[in-house]
Amino acid sequence: MLTFKQVTKAYGDQRALDAVSLTIASHELFVLVGPSGSGKTTLLKMINRLNTPTSGQILIDDSDVAAVTDVRALRRRIGYVLQGGALFPNMTVAQNVAVPLATLGWSQAAQTARVTELLTQVGLSPERFLTRKPSELSGGEAQRVGIIRALAAKPDIILMDEPFSALDPLSRTQLQALVRQLHAALKTTIVFVTHDMDEALALADRLAVMHAGQLQQVGTPAELLGAPANDFVAQFFAGARDAQQYLRQVIAAGFGHPGTGEQALAPTATLQAWAQVLRQTPTQAVQVGPTVLEPADLIAYLASTKEVRA
Amino acid sequence: MSQAILTYWQENGAEIWRALGQHLALSLLATLITMVIAIPLAVVLIDHRRAGEAVLQVASVIQTIPSLAILGLLIPLVGIGTVPALIALVLYAIMPVFSNTYAGLTNIDPRLIEAADAFGVSRRFKLFRVQLPLAMPMILTGLRLAAVMVIGTATLAALIGGGGLGTYILLGIQTNNNAALIIGAGLAAALALIASAMIKLLARGSWRWLAGGTVALLVISGTALGVTTWRNANRETITIAGKMGGEPEVLIHMYKDLIQAADPSVHVAVKPNFGGTAFLFKGLTSGKIDIYPEFTGTVLQSLVKTDQAVPHQPAKAYQQAKQLLARQFQLTYLPPMAYQNGYMMTVRRADAERYQLQTIGDLQRVPQFQAAYDPDFYQQADGWPGLQQAYGLQFSKVRTMEPALRYEALADKHVDVTDGYTTDPQIKEYDLVVLEDDQAFFPPYQGAPLMSTTFAKAHPKVVQALNRLAGKVTTAQMQALNYAVTVKHEKAATVARRFLKDQGLID
Ligand SMILES: Nc1ncnc2c1ncn2[C@@H]1O[C@H](COP(=O)(O)OP(=O)(O)O)[C@@H](O)[C@H]1O
Numbered sequence: 126m127l128t129f130k131q132v133t134k135a136y137g138d139q140r141a142l143d144a145v146s147l148t149i150a151s152h153e154l155f156v157l158v159g160p161s162g163s164g165k166t167t168l169l170k171m172i173n174r175l176n177t178p179t180s181g182q183i184l185i186d187d188s189d190v191a192a193v194t195d196v197r198a199l200r201r202r203i204g205y206v207l208q209g210g211a212l213f214p215n216m217t218v219a220q221n222v223a224v225p226l227a228t229l230g231w232s233q234a235a236q237t238a239r240v241t242e243l244l245t246q247v248g249l250s251p252e253r254f255l256t257r258k259p260s261e262l263s264g265g266e267a268q269r270v271g272i273i274r275a276l277a278a279k280p281d282i283i284l285m286d287e288p289f290s291a292l293d294p295l296s297r298t299q300l301q302a303l304v305r306q307l308h309a310a311l312k313t314t315i316v317f318v319t320h321d322m323d324e325a326l327a328l329a330d331r332l333a334v335m336h337a338g339q340l341q342q343v344g345t346p347a348e349l350l351g352a353p354a355n356d357f358v359a360q361f362f363a364g365a366r367d368a369q370q371y372l373r374q375v376i377a378a379g380f381g382h383p384g385t386g387e388q389a390l391a392p393t394a395t396l397q398a399w400a401q402v403l404r405q406t407p408t409q410a411v412q413v414g415p416t417v418l419e420p421a422d423l424i425a426y427l428a429s430t431k432e433v434r435a
Numbered sequence: 436m437s438q439a440i441l442t443y444w445q446e447n448g449a450e451i452w453r454a455l456g457q458h459l460a461l462s463l464l465a466t467l468i469t470m471v472i473a474i475p476l477a478v479v480l481i482d483h484r485r486a487g488e489a490v491l492q493v494a495s496v497i498q499t500i501p502s503l504a505i506l507g508l509l510i511p512l513v514g515i516g517t518v519p520a521l522i523a524l525v526l527y528a529i530m531p532v533f534s535n536t537y538a539g540l541t542n543i544d545p546r547l548i549e550a551a552d553a554f555g556v557s558r559r560f561k562l563f564r565v566q567l568p569l570a571m572p573m574i575l576t577g578l579r580l581a582a583v584m585v586i587g588t589a590t591l592a593a594l595i596g597g598g599g600l601g602t603y604i605l606l607g608i609q610t611n612n613n614a615a616l617i618i619g620a621g622l623a624a625a626l627a628l629i630a631s632a633m634i635k636l637l638a639r640g641s642w643r644w645l646a647g648g649t650v651a652l653l654v655i656s657g658t659a660l661g662v663t664t665w666r667n668a669n670r671e672t673i674t675i676a677g678k679m680g681g682e683p684e685v686l687i688h689m690y691k692d693l694i695q696a697a698d699p700s701v702h703v704a705v706k707p708n709f710g711g712t713a714f715l716f717k718g719l720t721s722g723k724i725d726i727y728p729e730f731t732g733t734v735l736q737s738l739v740k741t742d743q744a745v746p747h748q749p750a751k752a753y754q755q756a757k758q759l760l761a762r763q764f765q766l767t768y769l770p771p772m773a774y775q776n777g778y779m780m781t782v783r784r785a786d787a788e789r790y791q792l793q794t795i796g797d798l799q800r801v802p803q804f805q806a807a808y809d810p811d812f813y814q815q816a817d818g819w820p821g822l823q824q825a826y827g828l829q830f831s832k833v834r835t836m837e838p839a840l841r842y843e844a845l846a847d848k849h850v851d852v853t854d855g856y857t858t859d860p861q862i863k864e865y866d867l868v869v870l871e872d873d874q875a876f877f878p879p880y881q882g883a884p885l886m887s888t889t890f891a892k893a894h895p896k897v898v899q900a901l902n903r904l905a906g907k908v909t910t911a912q913m914q915a916l917n918y919a920v921t922v923k924h925e926k927a928a929t930v931a932r933r934f935l936k937d938q939g940l941i942d
């Protein structure tokens with residue numbers, strides 16, 4: 126568990142962070158989202174002591190990181206992924222991935238075995254990639270290598286700072302899926318920083334919205350979209366809410382009838398969430414407040430929105 | 436020309452190879468020492484930018500000091516030979532190596548440094564696996580610049596007895612021997628190009644390879660230098676140096692032959708083309724050299740302090756020089772040789788006969804003549820301005836000209852009268868006539884061995900041997916000797932020995 130208590134960072138009389146308090150649960154994929162300059166990187170780097178707060182505390186499982194005497198040992202337990210991968214251009218892919226392993230004193234054979242395993246896991250063939258130099262990789266490949274470098278030593282926590290912002294949309298979507306998949310498999314705590322709300326919504330178990338050094342709201346994507354805490358959060362997700370379709374929109378469009386359904390869903394639940402329910406049990410009616418929505422309503426609603434757009 | 440170079444190479448091949456080896460060893464050692472100083476310094480200062488900038492400033496200031504000035508400053512401190520040359524070269528080379536290394540180390544993509552820190556790598560890992568490899572292209576650029584510069588500047592080592600290819604460049608300039616000049620300069624240039632190319636190749640190798648190579652080279656050159664020094668330290672060595680040019684070189688070889696004939700057990704080291712008067716005098720007074728030939732006129736005009744005018748009688752000039760040197764510097768000035776190497780005025784033989792010219796005074800009769808002078812002679816009080824007054828001379832045109840070109844201009848009839856030195860071989864080469872200085876206007880310039888009084892007392896045999904030259908070597912003989920060395924390009928050692936044998940001074 127990661128706890129931030131009243132964390133403030135001042136640069137001169139500018140506050141990059143202003144009394145941020147936040148708890149991130151173990152095994153969570155937590156996203157820090159906010160516009161550029163809102164203090165996300167500053168907050169993230171405090172976890173592995175690349176930055177230190179002016180006041181306040183950061184606790185990892187109840188122990189204060191400021192009290193750590195061996196900073197290197199602390200950092201070796203925490204993976205780090207930077208924009209573009211930040212691979213060392215003088216080393217091969219294998220050497221890059223093995224950096225944390227070499228630092229921990231793994232034998233050469235153990236390193237090679239682990240690197241091979243990791244490459245395979247992210248869909249890079251070891252025969253082809255082990256000896257390549259970073260300059261011979263595409264952006265997506267380089268960032269895959271950056272991610273497995275962070276995973277290599279099986280850290281408890283992985284920090285990612287805008288890892289995909291320089292990638293093309295297709296690679297970005299693929300890598301987002303990869304992160305979700307790796308997180309599902311490894312259950313490592315991941316703190317992921319991005320300024321892209323779509324990315325935040327796509328990845329997050331929970332997310333925190335930052336603005337001008339202040340924490341605006343913390344919650345699940347559905348909570349933030351459904352009940353934004355203030356104008357800034359509402360504004361920030363406005364685009365996403367337009368693109369996203371919610372059950373309350375279906376009701377507002379006149380579908381459904383009063384009654385009781387077999388399963389309850391919140392008005393802020395998305396059409397996707399509804400579709401997932403229907404995939405499990407295709408005939409199920411869902412209860413949204415006082416209204417019941419039948420499976421046919423989903424099809425009718427989607428068809429009607431299609432007509433509007435056409 | 437190429438024939439002359441080939442011949443010169445055939446005659447001096449072994450010595451040229453040795454000079455090349457010396458040059459290479461000196462340059463290599465200087466570059467390696469520079470690396471050992473500059474690269475760790477840059478590493479230490481990575482996180483101290485202000486100190487780094489300060490070092491950069493100091494290094495650039497050092498670079499602007501002329502190399503001759505640095506050599507001059509170093510002689511009293513560390514003597515002559517390899518050591519001051521090495522120090523001067525290192526001082527010069529530090530700037531390019533340090534500035535490039537420092538720039539390389541401090542301009543690494545900050546994300547890479549952050550990544551290294553974030554993974555908690557050791558300091559050593561960060562330095563040797565991240566920072567140095569990433570700065571390597573810049574480091575090698577610095578090394579390449581330094582190596583090329585060092586190889587070029589190392590030619591100056593010859594000025595202070597450090598040997599190397601500069602010996603042939605100086606020899607070539609001083610004795611007008613283009614073959615020697617081209618060999619010296621050509622080899623130095625080739626060496627620089629090869630070094631540059633090799634470092635470029637190195638850029639493709641790995642850091643470890645470079646480190647290993649560096650250590651190996653350091654050990655090899657260190658050992659070689661050590662062995663040479665140790666060998667020389669085992670015997671008493673008398674060091675005789677000479678000024679630039681063929682004439683001093685002949686003289687110091689005569690000294691050497693005479694001393695070794697008198698006492699075969701001593702080892703005499705000759706250092707020809709050692710430098711200007713100031714260099715030699717400093718070397719002598721600081722005990723780095725033991726003997727060098729100096730002129731009476733130079734002693735009185737440049738070395739000792741005196742209010743008296745320079746006497747025009749050679750014997751008086753010598754006595755005055757001897758007393759002042761003994762009193763002011765505790766130096767012993769042995770009796771001079773016969774020849775005068777002073778200023779003189781010269782004309783073509785045809786003109787001398789046609790106008791009946793024998794003395795400088797006779798030039799009053801030929802105001803239609805055009806004159807060309809060495810720029811120094813043209814300005815100095817004891818040159819043309821004084822001469823013109825003393826003899827009441829007037830020419831239709833007077834101009835200054837590069838000393839080396841004056842004689843050709845005279846021979847080709849572009850001018851009719853020039854100044855020169857009485858022992859210049861061109862007098863013989865172009866069959867010129869030297870006009871008599873009947874008013875004894877020019878100060879006397881007689882050569883004699885100069886040494887410290889302590890040395891003279893400790894080495895009576897050396898003094899005795901050198902005194903055999905007193906009153907010997909006439910002006911005509913010296914001209915002939917200079918002719919053999921400067922025009923015929925014979926070796927000074929050979930010419931000196933032949934003369935001493937002919938004169939019965941050695942067997
Ligand atoms: N070393 C620093 N010195 C001064 N100001 C800084 C420094 N680092 C960050 N800041 C400022 O702190 C604020 C937050 O920066 P950052 O955490 O990098 O934002 P984000 O990652 O959200 O884009 C910005 O206004 C930035 O200019």
Ligand SMILES: [Mg+2]
Binds near residue numbers: 162167
């Ligand atoms: Mg940032």
